[in-house]
Amino acid sequence: MTNQAKAIRIEAHGGPEVLKLATVEVPAPAKGEVTIRQKAVGLNFIDIYFRTGLYPHPLPHGLGFEAAGDVVAVGEGVTHLKVGDRVAYGQSPLGAYADLRNVPADRVVKLPDSVSYDEAAAAMLKGLTVQYLFRQCYRLQEGETILFHAAAGGVGLFACQWARALGVKLIGTASSDEKCALAKEHGAWEVINYSTENVAERVKELTNGAKLPVVYDGVGKDTWMTSLDCLRPRGLMVSFGNASGPVEGVDLALLNNKGSLYVTRPKLGDYVPTQETMQAAADDLFSLIIDGRIKVAIGQRFPLSEAAQAQEALAARKTTGATIFTLD
Numbered sequence: 001m002t003n004q005a006k007a008i009r010i011e012a013h014g015g016p017e018v019l020k021l022a023t024v025e026v027p028a029p030a031k032g033e034v035t036i037r038q039k040a041v042g043l044n045f046i047d048i049y050f051r052t053g054l055y056p057h058p059l060p061h062g063l064g065f066e067a068a069g070d071v072v073a074v075g076e077g078v079t080h081l082k083v084g085d086r087v088a089y090g091q092s093p094l095g096a097y098a099d100l101r102n103v104p105a106d107r108v109v110k111l112p113d114s115v116s117y118d119e120a121a122a123a124m125l126k127g128l129t130v131q132y133l134f135r136q137c138y139r140l141q142e143g144e145t146i147l148f149h150a151a152a153g154g155v156g157l158f159a160c161q162w163a164r165a166l167g168v169k170l171i172g173t174a175s176s177d178e179k180c181a182l183a184k185e186h187g188a189w190e191v192i193n194y195s196t197e198n199v200a201e202r203v204k205e206l207t208n209g210a211k212l213p214v215v216y217d218g219v220g221k222d223t224w225m226t227s228l229d230c231l232r233p234r235g236l237m238v239s240f241g242n243a244s245g246p247v248e249g250v251d252l253a254l255l256n257n258k259g260s261l262y263v264t265r266p267k268l269g270d271y272v273p274t275q276e277t278m279q280a281a282a283d284d285l286f287s288l289i290i291d292g293r294i295k296v297a298i299g300q301r302f303p304l305s306e307a308a309q310a311q312e313a314l315a316a317r318k319t320t321g322a323t324i325f326t327l328d
């Protein structure tokens with residue numbers, strides 16, 4: 001049996017105009033899959049990389065990795081989910097921009113009663129990213145000082161709050177005083193407006209010359225060199241995104257000259273490869289949301305039919321916190 005869904009599809013790479021709302025067939029779930037009637041969908045910068053073709057994928061295809069809703073059908077072999085479960089995911093195959101879809105069950109977790117669909121659709125990719133960045137990629141210790149770029153963004157506001165919860169001093173960067181104030185409200189220890197201030201000098205001042213054990217950089221090209229300059233010898237550069245464009249042509253000698261630095265270019269999927277690791281990371285995130293140490297900051301809501309406008313706003317740096325698509 002098939003059902004119909006409203007979904008955003010692209011047939012060519014390009015600007016926001018390539019996003020088209022279409023009616024698509026959703027077959028019965030295959031072995032290992034569940035069908036989810038979605039209630040809210042998350043917008044992420046990575047969706048823009050797939051739209052433009054920066055991250056190549058054979059066309060045509062859907063977009064999006066993050067959503068929450070109800071299980072309406074369960075495929076063969078799925079044991080941890082049943083029809084009627086409230087669920088969410090943040091690391092699926094492409095295609096979350098839809099009101100109904102099939103998803104591999106090992107990517108899907110049950111939602112605690114007190115976490116809403118909107119919160120989950122905003123948190124599952126961005127919050128789990130901060131989970132692996134802070135608890136797995138580099139295991140932050142209480143009292144450490146770190147730099148986190150674009151701290152008022154979707155991932156950024158989770159990072160500010162998670163750092164505060166860990167007793168970590170997060171120095172956040174953002175492009176305006178308003179965004180800096182927002183990052184501070186969400187727990188950043190210090191903020192730097194990187195449109196007007198010299199980040200490496202400010203970091204040196206704030207750390208009394210010691211600089212940092214780790215820098216988290218989702219901005220990419222524009223901040224790469226500054227980020228390296230903020231690291232102490234043998235520090236770790238976590239380059240996890242390209243909002244300003246990809247970092248290219250890395251000269252290994254630079255890492256040597258700047259103090260035997262380490263660099264990693266991680267992605268969420270490699271840190272939650274199984275249902276068990278996904279569930280453990282989600283439990284960590286949900287516990288902070290449930291006890292109030294992380295408040296899911298949803299800055300904008302758009303109907304799915306306005307996916308193009310939503311992506312334009314994100315690319316133009318007009319959003320703060322998370323953006324979600326609402327569904328009827």
Ligand code: NDP
Nearest residue numbers: 044045150153154155174175218241242243244267268317
């Ligand atoms: P954000 O909400 O953080 O939006 C991106 C922000 O980047 C902007 O708001 C802007 O903040 C800053 N920015 C700096 N330069 C530019 C530029 N030239 N164009 C646009 N924005 C710019 O997005 P997300 O929270 O969705 O993602 C943040 C980053 O994390 C992205 O690079 C994303 O790809 C990456 N990511 C990586 C993951 C991984 O596992 N590797 C997983 C999840 C996200 P400001 O105006 O303050 O500069």
